[in-house]
Amino acid sequence: MIEARDLVKEYVIGDTTLRALDGVNVRIGRGEFAAVMGPSGSGKSTFMNIAGCLDRPTSGSYVLDGKPVETLSRDALADIRNRMLGFVFQGFNLLPRTTALENVELPMYYNGQDEDMEERAYAALKSVGLAGRERHFSSQLSGGQQQRVAIARALINNPSVILADEPTGNLDSKTSVEIMDIFTKLNAEKGITIVLVTHEPDIAEFANRRIHFKDGKIVSDEMTKTRS
């Protein structure tokens, strides 16, 4: 599903070059639930940006679902993000002054499917347990509810991969568990590949694979449980 070979990403700041990724090789198969861990500055966010087609590597290759994507144009990458990937962020990243329903509908605006948009958005919200709150504005929802809206938005175009960047970082432990249960369910029932960035070991417990980053390299990669 996700296949990175000798991934290098360099940032030029002034006259020094910072190597954020230094030859990353990893393969995450379809239906895996992988936790990406590591201290800040270890390159895990950079890896996620490239994995999420938000950024392009300086060198190396990145194959997503059999397609090499490192050479694609900005618009082609936008299209891949729209159709194949779903994002869940630490800060929820919902549009302000917009209802839950409209937030969920947003990705559908950008691929031209305007048929039964509202119906699908209702269904997505229901699947994350937010039925009845479709017309609430993001500011009227609690953190956990906002994250559920974000998950519904990530799911709306039936992606094959969900990339979650510290999705529980702003939530209390009880809500965190609820959110993680949703991910677990999506992974188990729908077979969606999930890549989760976290630095909390107990959150990483939900995944069945743990990839540790340090100084732009993968230092350990372990399967923690076999899929049932």
Next chain:
Amino acid sequence: MFILPTIKIAFRGLRVNKMRSGLTMLGIIIGVAAVITMLAVGNGAREYLAKSIASLGSNLILVIPGSTTSGGARMGTGNTNTLVPSDAQALNGESAIDAAAPIVRGVGQVVFQDRNWNTAVMGTTGAYERIRDWPVSEGRFINRQDVDGMTKVCLLGRTVVDELFGEEDPLGRIIRINEVPFTVVGVLKKKGQSLMGQDQDDTIITPLSTAMSRLFGKTSVNAIMVKGRSDSLMNHAVEQVKTLLRQRHRIPEGGDDDFSVMNLSEMLAAAETQTKIMTILLGAVASVSLLVGGIGIMNIMLVSVTERTREIGIRMAVGAKERDILLQFLVEAVVLSVTGGVIGIIIGVGFSTAISAFTRFTPSVSLFSVLLSFAFSAAVGIFFGFYPARKAAGMDPISALRYE
């Protein structure tokens, strides 16, 4: 597929920032309202002038007695007795002149049965009909026999008919003008107001000779009205009038004219040109406000793009292409400017209507100026919205997402 929700979102943005949107649109509102009002006033004035020109007749030259020097004392224009009926007769023979009619004017108290009315009385010849392009609606115009025979016949203007006769048929009836009985032989067609706002239909026309001797006791005329043969011959006609009159009045080489010649058509055309220039000038000044309004929109759109960096990042993350973001901000700018434009059009139309209460002419808002303002405000939105939209569309998704 994407435009409609974008417009909806743009309108919501306007509602959320009411104060800011209102102030931003103010420039466009003032600009459009000013353009609409100025064009309407200019149009109204031009239409009014054109109507006046049409009611006066075309290719007109007016000759009035000029200042003469008698014993060292200069007399004012129009106060001398230098023009005589035979001058007009002589002018009729000139090549560039189509017709010339002498005119005497006075005021008369007119009586019919138990009704009376005070009106302008004018004595002239049959040529006047042709010169002023002012035919009768009933009966006949005065003719050569009337002038030669000094007959006591008259033509009534519409207003006089209404005042004296009401619904009755005036033809063949006898009225008294300053105690002299006259037979009504015709009614003049309605002419309307003159350029000076006078009612041109409040008049009576009698044969020149009758007016001069029976009514006013005059030997000279107040004016001679001349019609040139064509537009292009007007200067030539003016020259012929001057040459002939100087010759007839025996004015020596180098002496001052004892008459004044005015090319009325030229004066009106000049007035029309002035109005046109004024309209363009005022319109241009007003459109500067549109430009300033456009800059205001650009300014606020730049602020908005910066404020909403994170939103742009989110949209890009879920798959918005550069074109989508560009379109969104462009649509918002155009919604701002077009909303301002529509409000401006409404205010401008209201203003024009209000102005008509204070002026003799009616400002007319043309469909053209409405469409022009609408198109212009949309163009302002596109032009000044493009740079901010371009900036938004070119953002890097990662830094946009991380923007605080």
